[in-house]
């Protein structure tokens with residue numbers, strides 16, 4: 015792969031011919047490369063820098079201090095290196111996860127609902143500003159992608175309409191420098207929702223797997239299929255080279271499901287470098303209780319209404335099952351299991 019395509023996203027997307035052409039180019043870039051770049055304007059660049067600086071300050075604190083920022087009703091908070099597992103193997107990444115910040119009293123016993131144990135007001139302000147910036151970008155991108163998929167100006171909100179009160183979340187990541195025996199940062203995986211919008215520092219280490227002709231892709235939302243560890247030992251992984259003043263964007267599982275595989279949830283993984291590395295992975299998502307259906311329920315869609323696979327995905331259930339899979343030992347997972355909270359999913363709207 016040569017250079018990734020880089021797009022400039024207009025401030026408003028209304029369905030003009032130019033919007034339709036831009037969306038089409040984005041869809042084609044994903045179908046070729048699995049990922050594209052968007053140019054960050056000055057304000058976004060400042061938010062990215064401030065979030066990465068706050069992240070460095072937090073991760074520099076002593077381990078015992080960081081370990082206190084956890085919560086057992088949500089998956090928000092600190093995750094030590096080695097605590098996350100992908101395909102049954104520990105990831106080296108150290109993470110602070112931010113899910114929607116919901117007071118315990120309002121969590122209504124729903125799995126994954128609860129507060130964010132913010133480490134400081136400054137950290138919170140930097141991350142919330144970043145979330146606001148990429149959240150607005152995510153909305154505009156979803157409208158462009160809908161146009162690019164041929165849904166027309168009348169269908170411009172078929173994707174963005176799912177995200178009112180969206181379960182947007184973020185992983186704030188630090189990767190240690192590689193040791194001679196260990197180069198795994200995060201194992202191969204896909205992410206779960208509509209869009210992944212990622213930022214990284216200048217170190218490098220992220221790889222993606224573009225669509226490979228003839229390669230069957232697992233449907234990560236089905237209990238018997240998983241993208242964790244997918245194609246880990248095959249060739250065709252391409253580095254996402256750090257580029258100044260861009261964010262990278264790729265599709266998650268929900269877009270693969272909704273498009274019947276016309277868009278694929280991009281597998282990716284992280285290798286450790288000779289230095290530590292900092293990154294921000296933001297996930298632009300449907301609302302927790304959304305029931306997701308394929309855009310074209312009549313087409314011969316993999317995992318659609320065709321008999322095999324799911325007819326609809328309950329997004330919150332998919333999210334919950336994926337986090338339980340990644341954090342089998344976490345107090346949040348144990349609580350969901352011991353209190354049988356999965357049965358409350360049906361009540362989520």
Ligand SMILES: O=C(O)CCC(=O)C(=O)O
Nearest residue numbers: 185212214220284293295
């Ligand atoms: O480190 C990165 O650039 C991406 C991290 C990632 O894949 C994730 O947090 O899901």
Ligand SMILES: [Fe+2]
Nearest residue numbers: 204205282295
């Ligand atoms: Fe990821």
